[in-house]
Amino acid sequence: MATSPQNTALTIGDVVELQITGIAHGGVSVARHEGRVVFVADAIPGETVRALVTDAKKKSFARATTIEVLEASEHRRDHIWAEASIERAPEDRVGGAEFGHIALAHQRSLKGDVLVDAMQRFGGIEADALATKFSGVEAAPGDDELNGLGYRSRVRLHVDETTGQVGPYAVRSRRVVDVENLPLANTQVGQVAPLGEIMNGVDTVDVVAPSADDPRMLLRMEGEKTRAGEKDIVRELVGDREFIVRAGGFWQVHREAPEMLFNAVRDAISTLIVDGSFTSGAANLDLYGGSGLLAAAMGEAAGRTLKVTTVEFDEGATDDAAENLAEYVGALAVTARVDRYLSELLAAAPSVRERLKRGTIVLDPPRSGAGGGVIAQLVKLAPANLVYVACDPVALARDTKSLIEAGYELTSLRAFDIFPHTHHFESIAVFQRA
Numbered sequence: 001m002a003t004s005p006q007n008t009a010l011t012i013g014d015v016v017e018l019q020i021t022g023i024a025h026g027g028v029s030v031a032r033h034e035g036r037v038v039f040v041a042d043a044i045p046g047e048t049v050r051a052l053v054t055d056a057k058k059k060s061f062a063r064a065t066t067i068e069v070l071e072a073s074e075h076r077r078d079h080i081w082a083e084a085s086i087e088r089a090p091e092d093r094v095g096g097a098e099f100g101h102i103a104l105a106h107q108r109s110l111k112g113d114v115l116v117d118a119m120q121r122f123g124g125i126e127a128d129a130l131a132t133k134f135s136g137v138e139a140a141p142g143d144d145e146l147n148g149l150g151y152r153s154r155v156r157l158h159v160d161e162t163t164g165q166v167g168p169y170a171v172r173s174r175r176v177v178d179v180e181n182l183p184l185a186n187t188q189v190g191q192v193a194p195l196g197e198i199m200n201g202v203d204t205v206d207v208v209a210p211s212a213d214d215p216r217m218l219l220r221m222e223g224e225k226t227r228a229g230e231k232d233i234v235r236e237l238v239g240d241r242e243f244i245v246r247a248g249g250f251w252q253v254h255r256e257a258p259e260m261l262f263n264a265v266r267d268a269i270s271t272l273i274v275d276g277s278f279t280s281g282a283a284n285l286d287l288y289g290g291s292g293l294l295a296a297a298m299g300e301a302a303g304r305t306l307k308v309t310t311v312e313f314d315e316g317a318t319d320d321a322a323e324n325l326a327e328y329v330g331a332l333a334v335t336a337r338v339d340r341y342l343s344e345l346l347a348a349a350p351s352v353r354e355r356l357k358r359g360t361i362v363l364d365p366p367r368s369g370a371g372g373g374v375i376a377q378l379v380k381l382a383p384a385n386l387v388y389v390a391c392d393p394v395a396l397a398r399d400t401k402s403l404i405e406a407g408y409e410l411t412s413l414r415a416f417d418i419f420p421h422t423h424h425f426e427s428i429a430v431f432q433r434a
């Protein structure tokens with residue numbers, strides 16, 4: 001098959017000079033080479049760089065990695081992690097800190113640009129409407145003082161199959177790299193992490209430092225199917241509230257993140273209460289509820305009479321949610337897949353459907369978002385309000401479009417920088433039935 005001239009213009013291994021014009025989703029910047037989009041790692045919008053082409057298979061775009069900065073952005077800083085810096089060969093750079101060469105405040109500004117762009121392009125929201133609802137990505141308390149370092153209470157390390165050496169993966173690869181330290185990890189994690197040790201037969205090493213319990217190392221052996229630490233119950237403090245969670249289960253990694261998200265959901269519910277659009281005794285739901293953090297935030301705003309059901313497919317997390325929500329007599333924790341649970345609700349008696357229509361649904365899906373199927377079910381259930389907590393801005397934006405087309409209005413949008421030095425951040429969008 002003949003290849004177009006564009007297709008032949010770049011080949012893996014080429015080194016090209018690129019002007020970086022913007023930021024894209026996924027922690028890469030955008031440039032153009034003879035009309036073709038190039039996603040460039042380790043660059044900053046406004047820079048001119050020399051970059052090594054690492055992927056040129058697709059007609060519409062190529063990928064490249066910065067190897068030299070010709071004109072640096074004023075926001076460029078020495079990388080917070082020497083093993084991730086452009087001083088190293090691209091294949092030897094460690095992953096997990098892809099914004100570590102950018103000034104912290106500018107990282108937040110770029111994350112805000114990504115959210116606004118996604119909400120406009122995939123969510124169909126006009127720039128003017130967005131400007132009135134969204135005022136930028138908010139920093140976690142203490143991060144500016146600490147330059148966004150030392151925040152992680154959980155870190156996953158990997159073990160090289162042949163050498164047994166422990167470390168993080170290289171960027172976009174499954175190759176273990178040797179590192180001297182983990183600058184994003186908190187002190188306890190740093191003390192326990194077995195960096196550079198040889199651990200033959202082990203597959204992954206999770207280092208977990210709960211806020212109200214001893215740090216620990218969870219080993220998953222090669223070929224083992226069960227998750228390490230799924231029965232190990234640890235205590236976490238959120239403000240003055242104690243939660244129990246599985247050491248190997250889901251919990252936000254930034255020391256401030258559980259409290260920030262708890263407060264943001266509590267405040268969103270308080271606003272709905274002031275508006276008169278939240279009903280405490282309706283069929284309220286906390287979907288993808290984990291150990292019940294966000295249902296408890298609903299309870300903090302609505303009080304002891306709150307009725308809420310958390311839905312989560314991890315049985316251990318559901319057990320913990322039941323315990324964490326014990327003060328709410330109207331709280332129920334259900335182990336189920338969200339789509340299956342919603343199918344049952346759609347088949348429920350009219351009185352139950354009516355209570356759901358008056359209800360508020362908090363949802364906090366994994367990175368892929370709720371997705372078309374679950375959103376279609378939610379639209380059929382037609383709750384009064386949805387509080388959508390999202391770790392992927394594009395997935396949020398796609399689901400936003402479906403909700404708006406179904407008659408919901410986006411009434412508030414906030415975002416939180418709970419993953420400094422990476423491209424990740426968390427958003428909370430509130431939708432109300434028009």
Ligand SMILES: C[S@@+](CC[C@H](N)C(=O)[O-])C[C@H]1O[C@@H](n2cnc3c(N)ncnc32)[C@H](O)[C@@H]1O
Pocket residue numbers: 250251252288289290291292293294311312313314317336337338339364365366
């Ligand atoms: C992003 S976490 C949120 C947990 C909780 N809201 C919190 O803040 O701690 C997503 C949760 O959804 C669960 N989950 C993922 N897919 C699911 C599904 N299809 N049905 C039910 N639970 C699911 C995961 O086990 C995880 O606990």
